[in-house]
Structure formats: C-alpha cells, structure tokens
Amino acid sequence: MFDLESWLLGLVIILAISSLVLFNLPTQYGGIIGKDRSANRIQIIVLGDIGRSPRMQYHALSIAKHGAQVDLIGYRVSDIHPDILANSNAIRVHALHPTPACLQTKDSRLFLVYGPLKVLFQIWTLWLALGYRTKPSRWMLVQNPPSIPTLIVAYVVCFLRHTRLVIDWHNFGYSILALRLGSTHPLVQISRLYEQLFARSAEAHFCVTNAMARVLERDYGITTKILPLHDRPASHLQVLTEAQRSSFLATLPNLLSPDDDQRLQDYQRLVSEIRMSKSRLLVSSTSWTPDEDFSVLLEALTNYSDLAITTHPHLPEVLVVVTGNGPQKDAFLTRIQSLKAEEKLEMVTIETAFLSTSDYAELLGSADLGVSLHTSSSGVDLPMKVVDMFGTGLPVVGWGDFEAWPELLHEGVNGKSFSDAEGLQEVLMQLFGGDEELLRRLKKGAVEEGKLRWDEEWDRVAGTLFFPT
C-alpha cells in the first residue's frame, strides 16, 4: 500500500516531532541539559490566590530565611504578605494566568462542558509556570487541595526536571468536592482515587494535624515520610499592649468603610464602649467557603440580641467583624440585610471587611473573642484562623465536632467549643454576660498557646527535610 518513500517520509516527520518535543522539554535540576547545580531552589505552588494562602507564604519566608531561592507560583488577586514583597531577591512571585471569565460558570449543567475546559487551561498554565517560567529546582512544594490538576502536573514536571516532590496537605480535595456533590458522586470517588494515586508519587509529605498523618498512612497507603507540621502563628501576629489596642480601635470605624455619617457615628460610639468593656468586639475570619456555616453564627446572634433586649438586659451590645473574601460572602450580606429589616439584630452590629495583613493582626489583637465556624470536611484539618487568634492572645469559641479539634483547642483552657447555634449562643452569654473571670482565664490560655511560633515549628519539622545538617 505504502511505498518506501512514504515510509521514509513518515519516519522523518516522527523523528522531527520527537526531537522537537525532546529539545523543548523542561530543563533538569542538576541534569545534563541546563545544569543548575549551584542553586538551592524551591518551587512553591498553590492553585489559588497567593495572598489568601497564608501557610504557603509562610513556607516561602521560612525557606528564604535559610538562604534558598524560592519561586512562589499561584494567582495574584489579593495583597501578598509584605515581607515576601520586601524579600524579592530571594522570593520571586510568578502569577498564574487567571482562568478566562468565559470558562467560569455556576450553572451545574454547563459545568460538565466548562469544567474540563477550565482544567485543560489550568494544566497548560501550570505546565508553563512549573516547567518553563521557573528554573529547575531541587524541591517542589505543592499545596493540596486543590488536587486537580495540580498533583498530576507537579508529578510530571518533577519527573522530567529531576525535582523532588513534597505535598503539603491542608485537607483532602475529594472531601471538599463531596460538600458540593455528595460523597457517593462518581466524580468524588474518581477524585479520591486520583489524589491517592499521586500522593504515593511524592518523596515526602507535610500535613496540618497528627490525625491527618494517620489518615494518609492508613487510607492513602503512603509509605514515604509524613511530617505533621502544625500551623503556628507567624511573627506579625502579636499580643497588643493596651495603648496599641486603643490606637487601633480608634481607626476601626473608618476601616469598616461606613456608607454615611450616621453609620460612622454608630461605629465610633460602639468602639468607645468596647474600649471601656461596656460593649464587646467579636471577630471571625473566613474564605467564605461551604465548609463554614455562618447561619449558625447568625442564629446565635439573633437569639442573643432577642434575649439582650428582653429577659437578659445585662448582656452587652456586640460588634461583630467578619474578615476575608470568598464565594459565599454576598449571600451572608443579603441575609444580614433582611435580619436588620426584621429588627432582629438590635443589640448586634455585623460588618465584613478584608484588611491589610497588619490591620488583620491588630483587629484580632483588639477583639474580646474570636469565633471559628470551620466544620472540617475531612474531620482532620484545622482552621488557620484559630492559630492567628491565639497568636494575638485572643481566646476562641469554635465549632468543635470533629476529630482534629482537640489538637488545637483545649476546652476551658484557651477557648470553648460548640456544636450548634444554641451552644454558641450559650457560650456568648456566659462569656459576655458576666463570667469575666472565665474570659480572663481563656485569654491567658490563648496567650500561652500562641507562644510556640511558626518559625520554630517549621525549623523543627520542615527545616530538617529541606536543610539537613
């Protein structure tokens, strides 16, 4: 059918394409092509907003402190930690191209078409960033989740570039997907198998709790190093002096971006009462994701408000500030508007904000109590916000009905737990409605808990992996 000439032509074309592919593969770390033995370089990847990925930013800072070069790769949406920007000699930030708006949809029918296209786009941008826009590295540290498509691209690039892959487990990708699709959905099952498969290809693993380390070993069959690296407060989160608290509180009304003068005056009145402990400041921080149920907070606060104007007039007024950005924020704001219109929040003022790193730290340090609504999709991850709060000496009340919670919160020592709106309302009434001594004791416990810092923990756990002596 084919003569010799056609065969030869085919062979030449195949050879040409293969050579083109081979010569354009990413350069290797310490390999034959593009030698780069001298540089101790680490790539850090998060398929998310770098500014809202505190743990990956802290990794970058810790690695830079040890004198290595860091390529920090992710989306650039919110402000990046100022110390990273100030350290541009050691840490280079590489922004991933955002997914085109036309591929973003909330319509679940269109998701079946747009979803795979979005993943293909992400594979391409990750491939370019990890394989070409950054130099070959000794190590690659990847945040998981999101696992799709991060883990497969990281694995292929590490294989080609002779880079050692380390996965930093914040949670499990499949358990987050299960919140949207249900745990028996085929995509959730596929996502779990995918995550398990690529988990085994990494040279080492960090994870946020001891409980997660057990799951990785038992259910994921990982036999390489699993190093629990608990989140600890970074150095910008500090206990404030009374003078520092006072001067931050003076700026708070403007930070809350009041719409008009009346609103500004309301905030000013509340803040001056907070300074005299006549009103209370409650804070929460969030990425507004489905693993946090803010309806629990709203229900507790409406009941609190109702009791404060009826049977329990000694309960103080409360200013609640919820910080952070994310998908479910608008629905929360709409709900607050309707509760206000129904006059169900007479004794409670709720505001949202996204603050600079330093204002965020000072807000936590100025508050009376922190709230965590993190429900933990896997049961074995922990909320970073609680660590932030302890760093500033702020006691915490948190949803605590999951396995890993006692690794962080010691009941009655640095905070209190609840498992529903009624429980939260009771704790608020107890702590704001008279038991000053308990609040003081919890504060002492929070200050104690915050003393062990990220740098020490990182050096002890991750430092020994990346920089063995």
Ligand SMILES: Nc1nc2c(ncn2[C@@H]2O[C@H](COP(=O)(O)OP(=O)(O)O[C@H]3O[C@H](CO)[C@@H](O)[C@H](O)[C@@H]3O)[C@@H](O)[C@H]2O)c(=O)[nH]1
């Ligand atoms: N600058 C700034 N940062 C904020 C603000 N509000 C929240 N944040 C950041 O957002 C984090 C909270 O985001 P979440 O997504 O709610 O995190 P989490 O549930 O507390 O913890 C999860 O993410 C951690 C880090 O990625 C994980 O380590 C942890 O296991 C868990 O999965 C805070 O720790 C803080 O760094 C703000 O106004 N300003």
